[in-house]
Amino acid sequence: MALANHPLAVLKITEFRNFILGRFVFIMGLRMMGTLVSWWMYELTGDAFYIGMIGLAEAIPAIGLALYAGYVIDRSEKRRLLLITISLYAMCTFILLGTSTQWFSQQFGTKLIIIFIYSIVFITGAIRAFSGPSFGAMIASLVPKHLLIPASQLSSTSWLIASISGHALAGFLIAWLHVTGTFVIITSLIITGFLLLSRLTPKPPGMSSEKKTLEAVAEGLKYVFKTKEVLGAITLDLFAVLFGGAVAMVPVYAKDILHVGPIGFGWLNAASDIGSISMVIALTLNPMKKKQGIKLFMAVTGFGLCIILFGLSKWYWLSFVALVAGGIFDGVSVVVRGNIMQLKTPDELRGRVLSVNSMFINSSNEIGQFESGVAAKLMGVIPSVVFGGCMTILVVVATWIKAPSLKKLEY
Template identity: 65%
Template sequence: MTEVHSARQFQNDPLASMRLPEFRFLMGGRFLFIMALRMMATLVGWWLYELTNDPLAMGLVGLAEAVPAISLALYSGHVIDLSDKRKLLLRGVFLYLSCASILLLLSYSYQHGSTKVMVVSGIYSVIFFTGIIRSFTGPSFSAILAQVVPRPLLANATTWSQGTWLTASVTGHAMAGFLIAAFYTTGTLVVICSLIVLGWLMLLKLLPKPPAAQAGQQKTWESVQEGLRFVIRTKEVLGALTLDLFAVLFGGAVAMVPVFAKDILKVGPIGFGWLNAAADIGAICVVLLLTLFPMKKAQGKKLFFAVGGFGLCIIVFAISETFWISFVALLLSGILDGVSVVVRGTILQLKTPDEMRGRVMSVNSMFINSSNEIGQFESGVAAKLMGLVPSVVFGGCMTILIVTTTWFKAPSLRKMEY
């Protein structure tokens, strides 16, 4: 009951959640883990383009991860709701470490005679397995949040969680570029494995997180259907997820950053790392600002304006041939995306019952995987068919069109406040 008392005492304190030791362990472990994964994603994109010199190869990475992640998303939500979330999370992080270790072995073997075909095939295989692991690990991080902090602090904890994720992303993206330049692929993978180990040790300090009392009373398919029905019935949740899905699906230019960096802007690994980190730098800045000064009203309208502005920034990035303009465009896109992330994450946490968190967060994960990884595949295919710059301009225009359409089709989301 001490934590509940603290929640009431510090409810208006921006640092309220961070005063809870277990929440700090969760955020510390998540920071190290996400930073390692973002470094891995940056490294794999650069590595594959170096090996193949083909934008489509990077698009196929997104597909390789998204297919298993999306296919297992609904089932994983059922499993999460029935499981001790701490054990599930620790198991998932350990399996990610195994995948990173295999990439390290592939890098070492390439230096000692393995063929490009063998290495590229190995990379795709590893990414496929990370998609399976991600379908359980990603939603577990979100679902465990409500068991670590009391409900009065949930909105504050959600903002801190998003800020932690984004800070880890920007750090991972930026560091990967520097590490690739300094230590090449093998050395960078050693750092990635080390960070995952440290994150696992932080998460080990969490207390057991058994399933809610109401969980486990339904068969698998009935449980999955209940989670889907909840998302469909809760119009604000469905609208926010749908808007994010299609906007990022068409507007995700980050997948093509290695090509822009190398072929258009003519920068090396360091410049590539900063471009890859630009959107996350903007996002973390705005999330920190929103942590100290939360949005008080008209969150729905702000969500629409943020996603529409995101599409406009993608168009500017596409047509730019100057490094600093490209960097600023991605920076602003991250600021606007950060607003979207905070609004969407807060809606999910506040609207979801404890016994359904695994299933709802898995549906959210399925939408995110669809928009990011399938969007990465769409970007690669579009670049191959339309050309690099026209494909990204097209994606930005489609994002703006989707926002305009949703504005009129989803009035409840437009009027939403919390």
């Protein structure tokens, strides 16, 4: 394969390299924070329901602001907007760092700490409504159109590697540095990400003309609903993630079912991402040539089966393997959906369409976490995870019947 046509040729572009590296460090810090906050909350409360409420606290502002955020992204200079959101994240982690200290605990008690955690998580949900789609909307301005697919897949790959690193390192850091020390590392990573991304040149607004706010916001939704390939992929992934959010219960499995402690918890949290990154790297180097729609259905079915296996397992290594396998299947979905979003979205609509995607897909992780917490409270932890896996498979069957065009998808 000629170097110019190699999937990694996009890394020769300096700005794209800076973007990938800055995003990597930033996302690693954020994923560490998500892992740490879940562990911290379970330590404070001993109740899985409170873990689920973290997801709800983040999802409400992320969903509520998503459509407006897309409008703001399309009419803003993207580099500046991105740096503002990262600065706000750094402030939030610094507040949580202070909240986690022994002095704060002695002065104000556990109840106020819990209130602080939920309040900061709510604020980060609002920030994420703007930061997440900004990253995706910026890719097309960094690379030529013929390199958009490898750039999109490398972006997904870097995100997943950062996610793995964040999950696994958080477990080790909790064991070695405890909660407060881990927050110091997280804050440092987010600041480093800011410095790396500040090297990018300004990115002009994508919106070509002034429009009324509501009209411009509605354009993103209308485009998604009229583009059947985009709608079908988003819908399938939305409900699969919503019902298959077993990872939300990993702190409970680590502590009370598998009895493995913080390091084992970190690896269980990283397991899905290890599988995902393996698949994404494989598909980056050897892209799927045909029948991507059929493969998407098969992958989501496999994901649901792995969630059921994880829910039933009482052995650490079987649980770990089930989550890795689930991540492998999820990696197929990440690649197919990411490529569809980049290829099918016009430049002037990228912020708004990617915000719709964020509203449905990214926030479904938090809503799925809330659903898992409520289901665990009502049904017990193990039945709730198994139920989620079964519902994922049911969603695949329903989508197969209701969205026949998705089966024929190829690009």
